[in-house]
Amino acid sequence: MNPRQPCPCGSGKRYKACHGSAGGVVDVPVARPFEGLAGECELIALREFVPSGTAVLPGAGADEITLATVLPMAAAGLVRADGVKFVGLQVQTRSNDISRDLARAVLWARDAEPGDVLAVVGPDTDAGENPERLQDLIDATAPLEPVVHADFTWWMPEGSEPTGEVALSLERANGAILPTERIGPAAYWVDAGEKAHLRWVRPEPEEQLLAALSRLHAAGELALGEGSRYAGSFRAHGLLVPVWDLDRELHAREWTDGATALGERLDAALASVESTPLTPAERRARDGLLGRQITIR
Incomplete structure (x- = not known):
């Protein structure tokens, strides 16, 4: 492997400074x-x-x-x-x-x-x-x-x-x-103190999901409603986890309808990006979203 290329472990470091370094992890x-x-x-x-x-x-x-x-x-x-x-x-x-x-x-x-x-x-x-x-020990389809x-x-x-x-x-x-509630599939409301968050693990490939998020962002439809805003995303174990800041004065259950509606808009956007390329405004929105990403293992 080229030592100057990003390490495949996802650390963000070059291979020579990570798993390719002397004494680096073999696997x-x-x-x-x-x-x-x-x-x-x-x-x-x-x-x-x-x-x-x-x-x-x-x-x-x-x-x-x-x-x-x-x-x-x-x-x-x-x-x-x-x-x-x-x-x-x-x-x-x-x-x-x-x-x-x-x-x-x-x-x-x-x-x-x-x-x-x-x-x-x-x-x-x-x-x-x-x-x-x-995957070998449990019912993978359940x-x-x-x-x-x-x-x-x-x-x-x-x-x-x-x-x-x-x-x-x-x-x-x-x-x-931290007070936490599940308000939808893999969607969790978390009270972090000064503000609350929605952390939502999504199953879609990152490129496809980012395109859909960008389409919604450019249309002003990426929030859950008043008192919410898209904060960014992080990668975890191969998937993207979008995060929204929420008004913590509202109870977790008060965000359920907003999350459901957002999920429906996101599903529609995911379907549309498969056949319709992003517009210049949507590509600029995607560039902005890319700047708000981090990776954790």
């Missing part, structure tokens, strides 16, 4: 680890910005396994005293593929017993030479149905009280949580 991270899963957008949201959420993994095995944003002490997996099995999503990865690490945790959870904890997961936990990915929680009390079985390190971890986690 390039998988840019889109959840590709092929019907729940890809929800997985990205739960991984990147939903503070407290859970979702049952469809078809994960004979015993139900629940995906969780954060577990006590940032564990990769645990089994509660009542037998409920969890796999953590917001954990440090030890390989180049988040999907493979999640599969490792799911396989661990299948055989784990109440009280067991998986602190970290990575290649050293593999039982065989060809580790599976999450949607993911996240449940957003106001705090982390779901860490504990109903009626039990946390003690020791778990109690301290629970207190810290509850103190840092």
